[in-house]
Amino acid sequence: MLKDKTVVIGVCGGIAVYKACDLVSKLKKTGVNVHVIMTKSATEFVAPLTFQTLSQNYVVDDMFESPKTWDVEHISLAKKADVFVLAPATANVIGKVANGIADDMLTTTVMATKAKVLVAPAMNTNMYENPVVQRNIQILKDLNYEFVEPESGRLACGDIGSGKLASVDKIFDSIMSLLQEKNDLKGTSIIVTAGPTVESIDPVRYITNRSTGKMGYSIAKKAIERGADVTLISGPTNIIPPKNLKKFIQTESAEDMYNAVLDNIDENQVIIKSAAVADYKPKDYSNKKIKKSDSDLSIELDRTKDIAFEIGKIKSNKILVGFAAETNDLLENASKKIKKKNLDFIVANDLTEAGAGFGVDTNIVKIIDKEGTIDKYPKMKKEEVADVILDKVKTLLSI
Numbered sequence: 001m002l003k004d005k006t007v008v009i010g011v012c013g014g015i016a017v018y019k020a021c022d023l024v025s026k027l028k029k030t031g032v033n034v035h036v037i038m039t040k041s042a043t044e045f046v047a048p049l050t051f052q053t054l055s056q057n058y059v060v061d062d063m064f065e066s067p068k069t070w071d072v073e074h075i076s077l078a079k080k081a082d083v084f085v086l087a088p089a090t091a092n093v094i095g096k097v098a099n100g101i102a103d104d105m106l107t108t109t110v111m112a113t114k115a116k117v118l119v120a121p122a123m124n125t126n127m128y129e130n131p132v133v134q135r136n137i138q139i140l141k142d143l144n145y146e147f148v149e150p151e152s153g154r155l156a157c158g159d160i161g162s163g164k165l166a167s168v169d170k171i172f173d174s175i176m177s178l179l180q181e182k183n184d185l186k187g188t189s190i191i192v193t194a195g196p197t198v199e200s201i202d203p204v205r206y207i208t209n210r211s212t213g214k215m216g217y218s219i220a221k222k223a224i225e226r227g228a229d230v231t232l233i234s235g236p237t238n239i240i241p242p243k244n245l246k247k248f249i250q251t252e253s254a255e256d257m258y259n260a261v262l263d264n265i266d267e268n269q270v271i272i273k274s275a276a277v278a279d280y281k282p283k284d285y286s287n288k289k290i291k292k293s294d295s296d297l298s299i300e301l302d303r304t305k306d307i308a309f310e311i312g313k314i315k316s317n318k319i320l321v322g323f324a325a326e327t328n329d330l331l332e333n334a335s336k337k338i339k340k341k342n343l344d345f346i347v348a349n350d351l352t353e354a355g356a357g358f359g360v361d362t363n364i365v366k367i368i369d370k371e372g373t374i375d376k377y378p379k380m381k382k383e384e385v386a387d388v389i390l391d392k393v394k395t396l397l398s399i
Contacts, residue, residue, distance in 0.1 A: 003031035005179050008081040008113075010106045011051070013041025016088040016122040016165040021046060023087060023168050024054045027175065035077055037061070037106045039093065060105050078112035083178045086110070087148075088122035088165045091133045097145075098136035116178045120148040120171050125161030142240045144221060148174050184394060186227030189246070190270040191261060192220045193307070195235035197254045199281035201299060204289045210358040211276035213237035215323075215382050219272055220245065222386040231268060233260045235275060254278055254304035261307055265318070270393055272321040273308045274347075276358075280304060312342030319396050321389065324348040325358075334368055344396055345369040347389060355379045367392060 007027055011020045020036075027034050036051040038061040048059040060077070078084075086093060086106075093107065102108040110117060119140060127133060128150060141147060148166040155164055165171075194216020199207040213234060220232045221242040231247040235257065241248045247264070251257040254277045265271065280301035290297065308322045322343040324334035327350070334348035348366045351357045356364040356379070363385045367375045369392075377388060 002179065003033070005082045006033045006035065006080045007175060007179070008035045008037065008077050008084045008109070008115075009051075009055075010084065010086045010089075010093070010110065011036060011038045011042045011046075012086065012088055012090040012093045012106070013039050013045060014088045014090055014122050014165075015045065017042050017045040019165055019168055020087050021050055021054055023085075023171055024051060026168060026172050028055065030176075032179070033057070033080075035060075035080065037077065037109055039104060039106050041090075062105065075112055078109050078115075081113050081115040083175055084110060084113050084115045084117045085120070085171070085175060086117070087120035087171055089119045091121075091123050091127050091130075091136075094119065094121060094133065094140065095136045098139040116146060118146045118148065118171075118174055118178060120166050121150050121163070122165035123150075123163050124155060125159050125163045128163040129161075144240075144242055146174065146178065181225055183227040185223060185390065187229075188223075188227070188270065188393075188397060189229045189231075189268040190223050190272060190393075191231045191233060191264055191268045192216050192223065192272045193233045193257060193261065193275035193277075194220065195237040195239075196276050197235045197257055197278045197304075198252045199254065199278050199304070200285055201282045202286040202288065202290050207278055207281065207301075208236075209276050209278065211235070212359045213239050213275075214359070214361065215363060215385070216272075216274035217242065218382040219274055219386040219389060222383055223390055226390060231264050233257060233264070233275070254281065254307065258305045258307045258310065261311060265311065265314075268318070269397070270319045270321070271311055271315070272389065272393070273311075274321075274323050275307075276323075276325065277307055278304055306341070308337075308341040308343065312340075315342065319344050319393060321393065322346045325351050327351050331366065331368070331374065334366070335372065338368060338370060343370075345392060347385075 024034050034055040035057050036055050036059045052059045096107045102111045148171050151164045152162045153164045154160050195213030196208045196211040217239045220230050223230045224244050229246040232245050233249045249260045251260050281304050283300040283302045320343050326333050330350045334346050338346050346368050349356045353364050355362040362379050363382050364379045365377050
């Protein structure tokens with residue numbers, strides 16, 4: 001029930017503050033309990049009394065004023081929040097949160113919350129496009145902060161471009177989505193493998209691939225949000241692991257990853273093999289750097305363990321999901337893997353399609369099951385693809 005939910009709105013200083021009034025009013029009409037924290041600069045645009053009247057809760061804007069309750073105020077609000085919203089979010093507050101600065105009531109409370117944080121930036125176009133601001137935004141995204149991207153249009157300063165606060169309806173819909181997130185995988189234990197593997201040639205050089213781990217990390221994140229106990233087994237990536245993992249196991253080679261999966265398989269019901277595992281490794285490892293010479297160098301390669309194939313032989317009643325990243329004959333190659341590896345279904349994508357390869361935030365997939373049924377999906381964000389995969393897993397689990 002929404003009346004049992006609490007949304008804390010952090011209002012930063014900017015001309016778009018007036019839109020936050022509409023957002024608070026819209027949330028109150030759904031029965032949600034709304035608390036507002038304002039920065040000092042925000043109070044120069046709209047008086048706290050306005051938000052107090054709309055939210056029907058006392059508005060906090062001063063870290064050092066006499067408390068209205070016996071709670072430690074910033075901790076109390078941090079704990080109450082089911083969703084914490086920064087709207088409008090200025091470059092200043094985004095930068096503070098991204099860099100761990102807590103010097104007022106708003107930033108202190110954000111630091112103390114374990115709730116989902118939704119950020120709706122609003123600022124001048126040049127500020128929004130500044131590399132420093134974009135870096136801070138990316139830091140927060142990597143830490144699983146959610147964003148409602150700003151819109152393009154005429155700004156209060158007269159400039160035209162990105163930086164306009166997203167519409168109240170769009171922010172409201174994002175909040176509702178977070179409040180009503182599924183918890184349908186609660187009690188389900190899932191292994192997700194992610195990223196590339198690295199096969200060393202010598203202490204300096206190695207064989208790997210272009211996988212960044214974005215798909216696997218998205219699956220792990222969405223599975224956690226849906227209540228699952230997740231063990232993430234990852235090759236080398238630059239991604240910060242999602243919060244609330246049951247286990248995070250860092251691996252390097254295909255052998256490392258195989259052993260980690262094998263060590264954890266008994267306590268898990270589902271194995272989602274989204275890692276891009278190297279098919280070959282150098283037959284011989286040199287413990288000293290191989291020196292350059294005038295002649296060509298040949299490296300003999302051995303086959304690595306096919307992790308999905310090995311797990312498929314022993315999986316019993318567990319659900320095993322595979323991935324196929326191909327550049328040609330996608331459906332034929334993916335379908336062969338289902339039978340060979342005893343997969344329950346496979347997620348196939350064509351690396352030659354724009355928006356479906358490594359290192360991007362989107363994917364275009366086809367899911368093929370044991371019966372040969374093919375479900376095709378348009379280009380989606382990888383987190384949306386993750387939900388599609390988890391919906392399929394849920395069906396097989398008969399939850």
